[in-house]
Each structure stands twice: as C-alpha cells, then as structure tokens.
C-alpha cells in the first residue's frame with residue numbers, strides 16, 4: 627500500500643475499485659443513525675428549506691439517504707438527483723430508493739466536473755465530501771456554477787482536529803488525533819466551509835455545528851484501533867504506548883467513563899442574483 631493510499635480514506639475517489647463497498651455502506655449507515663448527525667441534518671434541512679417543485683442536487687450522495695429526503699421535500703413536481711462516483715454506493719442508493727418508492731434519481735459524476743448545465747438547480751446538498759476531495763475549492767466553484775441565482779446550498783463537513791478520546795495521556799491521545807488528521811485529504815474541512823463558499827461568490831446565511839458523541843455503548847472500536855495502528859506505523863506511538871492506550875480506553879468503557887467525539891459543521895449559503 628503506497629503512501630498516497632495510506633493518507634486517503636476508502637471514500638477518496640482514487641480508491642474506488644479497491645475500497646470494500648460493504649464496509650463503506652456500514653460506516654455510512656452507522657453515521658446515519660448517530661444522534662449528532664441526525665440533529666445537524668435536521669437543522670440544516672430546515673434552514674435550506676428545499677420546497678415543492680424545486681430541483682435538488684446531492685453531491686457525493688453515498689447511499690442516498692439525503693437524496694431521498696430531498697426528493698420528499700421537493701415532491702412529485704420537483705426533482706432530486708444524487709451524484710455519486712462510486713458504482714457500488716450508487717447501486718445501493720438506487721436499490722434503497724426503489725424499495726422506498728422514492729423518485730430520487732442517481733447518476734455517476736465528479737464534484738469537480740458536475741454533469742449539469744449552469745444555473746440548473748435550486749438547492750445543493752453536499753455532506754462530508756469535501757474532506758475527501760483533492761481540489762475542494764474547485765468542487766465548491768462547480769456547485770456555485772450549477773446553482774441558479776437565488777439558489778441555496780448546504781455544505782456539511784467534519785473537522786478531524788476536534789477529535790477527543792478520553793481518558794488517556796494527552797500526548798498519546800494527541801497521536802490518535804494526528805492519525806485521524808492524516809486519513810483525510812482535507813482533515814480541517816469543517817472549519818474551511820465558510821471561506822470556500824465565500825471564495826465561490828456565495829453569501830453565507832447561517833451556520834451550525836454538532837459534536838458527534840460516542841459513549842461506552844457506541845464507541846467504534848475498529849476506528850479507534852485503526853487510528854492507534856496508524857499512529858504506531860507513523861512512529862507517533864510505540865507499540866507499548868498504543869496497547870496501554872487501548873487497555874485504558876477499554877477499562878474506561880467498562881465503567882461507563884469513556885468519551886469520544888468529533889465536531890461536524892454545517893453552513894447554508896445562497897447564490898446572489
């Protein structure tokens with residue numbers, strides 16, 4: 627496995643074809659169920675307010691959960707299109723839409739070159755995609771291009787520097803956070819949303835945030851171990867320090883004292899016109 631792959635998650639476009647789709651679907655389903663994600667999505671949909679008859683676009687839609695929600699919001703007179711480059715995820719989105727009787731549609735495409743004419747959509751949703759994109763400013767410029775004047779956009783993304791794992795030696799826990807930072811193309815995507823939208827000529831309307839909290843019942847141990855192993859490979863932790871950290875976290879989980887969180891941000895903006 628090369629250095630580039632080590633730095634990029636299974637959601638990065640370059641890893642389509644090698645990433646295990648079932649694992650990606652399981653991760654997205656787990657996030658769909660997380661209370662923090664649900665709260666931030668609810669707030670963002672309320673502010674974005676996709677309405678009857680509008681044309682909605684979900685960029686990097688994954689399994690399409692939010693494309694289906696947008697399809698419900700725009701109704702039969704509207705249109706909700708999910709753009710997703712990973713054929714395995716797109717197939718799951720199509721199956722789920724059919725099973726739900728949704729009118730949501732899906733197509734192949736890249737955030738860097740959206741397969742849509744300019745000024746052709748009323749609302750854009752793009753959640754946790756920019757952290758995986760190599761040229762995020764170009765992606766936001768593309769979303770601004772396809773928005774009609776007056777159209778609205780919601781960007782939601784994680785900021786991996788806000789990762790907290792507790793209890794543990796602060797320096798050891800910082801190594802886990804450093805490993806989280808190294809796994810995304812843009813680990814600070816959350817804090818960069820406002821600047822990117824503004825650079826694309828869009829006007830900020832509102833901003834929200836939610837910490838995604840895990841407790842001793844929901845802690846994603848495979849993720850914790852992936853971060854620990856990555857920290858060891860990078861020479862940030864010795865084997866012994868890492869194993870001691872796992873043992874400390876497991877012991878804390880056993881007595882209901884484990885805290886794990888990361889903060890996700892949402893920004894809603896519009897194209898002036």
Ligand SMILES: C[S@@+](CC[C@H](N)C(=O)[O-])C[C@H]1O[C@@H](n2cnc3c(N)ncnc32)[C@H](O)[C@@H]1O
Nearest residue numbers: 637639686687688711712736737753754755758
């Ligand atoms: C963490 S998932 C989020 C999926 C979905 N938006 C959600 O919130 O459930 C990231 C998604 O971005 C997609 N993606 C990665 N690079 C992309 C690109 N260049 N253009 C469009 N989508 C991309 C991935 O295939 C994946 O579906």
